[in-house]
Amino acid sequence: MYGPYRRTVQLIAFALMFAIPLLNLYEIYVVTGTFYAVNIGGLGIADPVVILQAIFASGELTVPLLGAALFPLFIALFFGRIWCGWMCPYHLLADAAGLLRRRFRGKGSRLARDERLVVADSFKANTWRYGFLAVGTLAAGAIGIPVLNYVSAPGILSTEAMILIKERLVSLEFSFIALLFLLELLVFPRFWCRLFCPTGAFIAVFRLPFTLGVGTSIRTPKMPCCKENRCSGACPMGLAPFREGNNLLCTNCGLCIDACRAAEGPGRLRFRGFQES
Amino acid sequence: MSSGWINSFLKRVFGDIENPLTNQFSENRLRPPGAVEEKRFMALCIRCNRCLEVCPYGSIRRAGLGTTMGTPYVLPLEKACYLCMACCRLCPTGALDRRLSNPEAVAMGKARIDTSICYSHLFMDHDMLPENAGQKIGALCNTCYNVCPLPDKAIALKQNLFPVILDGCVGCGICVERCPTRPRRAINVIPAGMGRVDEAGFHFSKARKHFESTIGVEKDGTSGALKGEQLLEQKSLIDGAKDQPNFKFPYQVPKSIEGWD
Numbered sequence: 182m183y184g185p186y187r188r189t190v191q192l193i194a195f196a197l198m199f200a201i202p203l204l205n206l207y208e209i210y211v212v213t214g215t216f217y218a219v220n221i222g223g224l225g226i227a228d229p230v231v232i233l234q235a236i237f238a239s240g241e242l243t244v245p246l247l248g249a250a251l252f253p254l255f256i257a258l259f260f261g262r263i264w265c266g267w268m269c270p271y272h273l274l275a276d277a278a279g280l281l282r283r284r285f286r287g288k289g290s291r292l293a294r295d296e297r298l299v300v301a302d303s304f305k306a307n308t309w310r311y312g313f314l315a316v317g318t319l320a321a322g323a324i325g326i327p328v329l330n331y332v333s334a335p336g337i338l339s340t341e342a343m344i345l346i347k348e349r350l351v352s353l354e355f356s357f358i359a360l361l362f363l364l365e366l367l368v369f370p371r372f373w374c375r376l377f378c379p380t381g382a383f384i385a386v387f388r389l390p391f392t393l394g395v396g397t398s399i400r401t402p403k404m405p406c407c408k409e410n411r412c413s414g415a416c417p418m419g420l421a422p423f424r425e426g427n428n429l430l431c432t433n434c435g436l437c438i439d440a441c442r443a444a445e446g447p448g449r450l451r452f453r454g455f456q457e458s
Numbered sequence: 459m460s461s462g463w464i465n466s467f468l469k470r471v472f473g474d475i476e477n478p479l480t481n482q483f484s485e486n487r488l489r490p491p492g493a494v495e496e497k498r499f500m501a502l503c504i505r506c507n508r509c510l511e512v513c514p515y516g517s518i519r520r521a522g523l524g525t526t527m528g529t530p531y532v533l534p535l536e537k538a539c540y541l542c543m544a545c546c547r548l549c550p551t552g553a554l555d556r557r558l559s560n561p562e563a564v565a566m567g568k569a570r571i572d573t574s575i576c577y578s579h580l581f582m583d584h585d586m587l588p589e590n591a592g593q594k595i596g597a598l599c600n601t602c603y604n605v606c607p608l609p610d611k612a613i614a615l616k617q618n619l620f621p622v623i624l625d626g627c628v629g630c631g632i633c634v635e636r637c638p639t640r641p642r643r644a645i646n647v648i649p650a651g652m653g654r655v656d657e658a659g660f661h662f663s664k665a666r667k668h669f670e671s672t673i674g675v676e677k678d679g680t681s682g683a684l685k686g687e688q689l690l691e692q693k694s695l696i697d698g699a700k701d702q703p704n705f706k707f708p709y710q711v712p713k714s715i716e717g718w719d
Contacts, residue, residue, distance in 0.1 A: 205511045217506035218550040227550045231504040235551050238501035240463035249550040322464035325501045326525060340507055340528065344520060347511070353523050 182442070183435030187267055191276070194268040198342035206347065216270065216339035217330065218249060225249045228336060229257075230314070230383040234327035237318050257384040260393045265374065265381045266432030271334035271358070275374055278365040279417060292366055298419040299369040299376065306375045306419070307429050310382045317379055329379045334361060371417055375430060385429040393433055395426030399448040407446030415440035422450055488532040488631060488649045490518050491539060491564040492546035492555040502553035503529050509545035509554060518545065532566070534631025534647055539566065541607055541630050562608060567629030567649040569602075569613070571621060576644035578620040602633035602645050621645075 201212050201219070213220050218227035227249035236242055256263065265272055282292045300306045317329040330336060334357075341355050361373050374381060388394070399406060402423045405413060412422040415437050418430040422437035433452070441450040490509050493499050505528030510518045517537045518530045532539045541561035546554045558564065573579040581596030603621045606613045611626035613633070629647045637643040 202511055208514065210512055213511050213548060214506050214508040214550075215511075217504050218508060219506075220508065220548060220550070225550050227504065227506070231506075232551070235502050235504055237464070239498055240466070240501075243552060245550070245552050245556070319464065325497055327501070327504055330505050331527060336505070340505070340520075343507060343511060347516075352520070354527070 182439055184439050187434060190267045191270075191273045195270050195273055198270055198339045199346055202343040202346040215336060215343055217333065217336040224252060226252050228333065228380055229253050230318075230379045231327060231330060231333065231336070233383060234318060234321040234329055237322035238325045238327050240322075253384065254387055257387040258389060258392060260433065261388055262381055262385050262432040263393070264384060265378075266434035269335045269380075270338045271361075271378075272374060272432070274338075274358070274362055275365055275371060276417070278362060279370065281366060282370065294370070297370070299372050301419055303418075303420055303425060303428050303430055309376045310378070313377050314379045314382045332357070332377070333380060334358065334373060334378065335380065371419070374432075375418055381432070382429075388427070388429060394453050395422050395431060395433070395437060395450055396453040397423050397426065397448050397450050399423070402448065405446070406448040407441075407444040409444065411440040411444040412437035412450055423448065426450070426453075487521070487526070488534060488539075488566050488629065488647060490530050490532060490545050490554055491541060491543060491561075491566055491628070491630075492549075492558040493566070493650075494553060494555065499553050500526070500529070502551045504551055504553075505529055506550060508548045508550065512544045512548050514542060514544060515540050532631060534634035535643065536635070538631035538633075538635040540632065541628070561630075562611065562626065562628065564628040564630070565650050566631075567647040569623050569627050569629065569631075569633055569645050569647050571602075571623060572642070572644050572646070575639050575642060576620070577639065579644075582620050599638060601636050601638055605632050605636045607632060 197212075198216065201214065204211070205213060211222055216228065217231050218225065220226070225248065229250040232246055232250040236246060253264065282294070285292055286294070298306075300309060314329075317332075321327050321329065331354075337354050338358055341351060341358070344350060344352060364372065397406075405411075405421070405423050410421075413420070416422055417434065417436065418428075418432065420426075420428050420430055420437075422431075422441075425431070435452070438450045438452065441448075489496070489499060490513075494502065507520060507528065507530065509530050510520055515537060517532050517539045519533055519537075521527055521529045521531055530545075541564060543559055543561060543564075546556055546558045548554075549556055571579065573583070577597040577599040579596070581598055583596075584590055585594055585596045598619065600615060600621060603609060603613050603615050607630060608626055608628065610624075612624055612628060613621050614624055616622050629650065631647045633645045634643050634647055637645045
């Protein structure tokens with residue numbers, strides 16, 4: 182079961198947003214920064230899309246710029262979009278919205294339905310996402326300002342947590358997160374991660390054949406192997422994991438694997454490279 | 459390259475058009491020490507706010523809504539930069555020069571003294587004149603000289619009496635923070651790369667509003683904060699030869715101090 186582990190890691194990352202400024206208040210500077218860029222004991226980790234924009238906006242390609250994005254790209258190369266599925270604080274909020282949607286699902290409920298994704302087709306969703314990334318990056322190059330930072334959900338959340346701890350106030354940018362959350366809850370389930378998030382889009386580019394992904398024990402699956410199609414029902418990104426385990430939308434969250442375990446089909450989903458235990 | 463390369467390409471095609479989004483932040487805000495030229499700073503700064511977190515004095519603030527949103531700045535009217543150089547080391551993208559460690563090499567801006575309200579200059583220009591004898595509107599204040607981290611490099615006392623700014627000024631703004639004149643400071647820092655010198659103290663109007671809202675000027679003029687000429691007039695009435703004014707202290711003098719005999 183990957184679910185409990187994933188939730189634990191997510192909650193730790195969420196707590197870290199508050200812990201970093203708290204530590205800094207007590208003048209412990211081992212970990213500094215927000216989820217735009219953190220520095221853990223001298224290891225600089227910056228959001229690759231933020232670095233991409235800085236490169237485009239400034240028109241320079243320097244060693245410190247590239248070095249800052251090296252570690253996350255290295256992680257993305259081997260583990261895929263593990264940042265999104267396992268660590269991103271906004272993904273946790275989106276999960277929370279999903280839980281709320283399921284909890285209050287009923288006839289009188291006006292919440293959005295999980296099944297009704299706004300752009301259900303994964304290819305169209307990817308096109309939309311990369312289009313947004315490309316437009317944002319080109320705009321950053323054109324006006325010399327990293328514009329996608331204004332809409333980086335994990336970065337804004339983390340910054341909000343920081344100024345909440347440090348200055349005890351909430352800035353106007355929090356309304357952006359609140360707006361996204363309400364839209365997720367009421368109208369477009371999972372729309373931000375699937376259709377817009379530039380960070381998720383950019384780190385998915387580095388998906389190679391050997392990158393961690395979901396595979397199935399059936400050689401060439403065309404149809405879901407259980408009647409209920411449990412894996413597709415479990416996927417928050419609206420994929421069909423039995424054949425789209427390698428899709429750019431996949432965050433390696435492992436929900437489909439957990440769902441498959443409960444199903445009674447002949448095939449089994451698992452992370453490629455990991456033996457089923 | 460000063461701004462984006464796409465921008466420079468567009469400029470080549472369309473001629474030299476000012477970018478409406480980039481020129482509004484080029485003035486009136488003090489960037490943290492080691493900041494590169496403003497347009498490049500806007501391009502390189504990824505708004506991670508690491509400098510803000512690491513600042514031990516809480517000098518660095520976060521810009522609010524607008525194109526500069528999330529970028530760091532220093533408002534010396536409220537909290538100046540104390541040149542500890544902790545922020546430069548941490549910048550992940552080089553928006554703050556990470557090799558910079560010498561406080562004397564910082565170039566955040568240059569201080570400028572407004573001689574029309576500086577107490578020391580007023581004293582020299584006004585009180586010293588024979589026809590103005592007895593009219594005290596100035597004072598030998600020199601606070602800016604006393605608090606400057608680089609005395610005699612950044613600021614000097616001319617004739618040992620009134621302060622003048624030298625080329626060594628790095629623009630940390632400690633003098634601005636400590637300057638006693640209100641509501642407008644007699645010394646202001648002109649941010650590096652700022653076009654118009656006369657706009658120094660841009661935050662003046664904001665500071666005045668804040669000042670008025672906190673103190674509350676009474677309408678009848680009998681109490682509350684005095685301003686400008688009124689304040690100077692009131693101050694000129696204070697004379698050492700007359701009765702000493704009674705000041706109320708909000709604390710009590712301790713009878714004994716722990717650990718002291």
